[in-house]
Amino acid sequence: MMPPGFVWLLAFVSGLVVAGLVMRAGILDHPNARSSHVRPTPRGGGLGLVVGFLLALAVTPVAAPADQAILGGLALCTVLTAILGFLDDLVSLNGRLKFAVLLIISLALAGMTGPVTDLGVALPWMLGWLGSALYVFTLANTVNFMDGSDGLLASTLIPAALAMGVMADGPLAIAAFSLAASTAGFAVWNAPLLSARGRLFSGDVGALGGAVIFAGLSLAWASTGPAGSVWLVPLLVLPLLGDVLLTMAARVRAGRSPFTAHRAHAYQLLISIGLSHRQVAMIWGGMSLGCGVLALVASALPLPAQLVSLVAAVVVFALGHRHCRKLARIKGLDIHQ
Structure with missing residues (x-):
């Protein structure tokens, strides 16, 4: 039986090495009108995140058949998502094809790692399955939209995975910590630690892959963990x-389409008004760390207090988001661009 420390070390080293090899492969992201970079930069480094996690998962001791089924389903969906993302990094797949494949993966993952059917009131299985699949699909696209600044993916995903690892137990906890470790290995190349910019982008393989891994683990925890998870x-x-x-x-309020490409996310507006990628990653990392700590505290409280914690965090974040947009508007930026 592999000790957890070895599993996490394997995840970190694998993520570091594989991402480094991808960087040398020369798969370049060429800047366009919506890019935050001005010179071609290697992409696809998120493959290290995915491979590191899968290798760690392969040596994680899992005794219970139910846990084996959950983690086996997660591994399968992760591989399919990584293939989809890496192909898109290589040849830019048709958007409708990506949408359809990701939707199928979301439905499959929701069924194999969930679904969540208890929100304080019992839901029909079909409704819980569709809602869980919508969560997977939404989170995958969200992470993909937000993966436009060096270090932002790692600075948000690592605290979230660590917090879930503390709150979960058994193989789910080990897997959550493995996700944090493999993401940290990739982040060595991606995060703007020693220079103003990172050296490697995650690409769709990392954004979609990391999101699907976290979504699957969190669905499994929410459906099998304590009430209120x-x-x-x-x-x-x-x-x-x-x-x-x-x-x-x-x-939508400004009459713009929410589905067309844009540069109106708060993190993009902050970069446009002069903040560095390092500063933006630290801001989002700080918020993610704060949310993780709040979740840990709330997990020990009654269900009503957990709901209040979520609502309070949403209100605070919304006020901060509004302030970011106000700063950008004062600077003369089109905040709906």
Whole structure:
């Protein structure tokens, strides 16, 4: 039986090495009108995140058949998502094809790792399955939208995975910590630690893959964990979901399409007014860490207090989001661009 420490070390080293190999492969992301970079940059490094997690999962001791089924289903959906994302990084797949395949993967993952059918009141299985699939699909697209600044993916996903690892137990906890470790390995190349910019982008393989892994683990935890776990899951990813959903709502109010490409997310506006990628990653990482700590505290409280914690965090984030957009408007930016 592999000790957890070895599993997490394997995840980190694998993520580091595979991402480094991808960087040398020369798969380049060429800048366009919506890019935050000005020179071609290697992409697809998120493959290290995915491979590191899967290798760690392969050596994680799992005794219970139910846990084996959940993690086996998660591994299968992760592989399919990684293939989809990596192909898109290589040849830019048709958008409708990506939509359809990701939707199928979301439905499959929701059925194999969930679904969540208890929100304080029991839901019909079909409704719980469709709602869980919508969560997977939404989170995957959200992370993909938000993966436009160096280090932002890692700074939000690592605290969320660590917090879930503390609150979960057994193989789910080990897997959550493995996700944090493999993401940290990839982040060595991606995060703007020693320079103003990172050296490697995650690409769709990392954004979609990391999101599907977290979505599957959080669904499994929400459906099998203590009562109220389902309300703590959105709290862990609030800095990601909040920026995307509030930005879409603002664009709808302004008469803009929420589905067309844009640069109106709060993190993009902050970069446009002069903040560095490092500063933006630290801001979102700080928010994610705060949400993780709040979730840990709330997990020990009664269900009503957990709901209050989520609502309070949403209100605070919404006010902060509004302030970011106000700053950008004062600077003369089109905040619905």
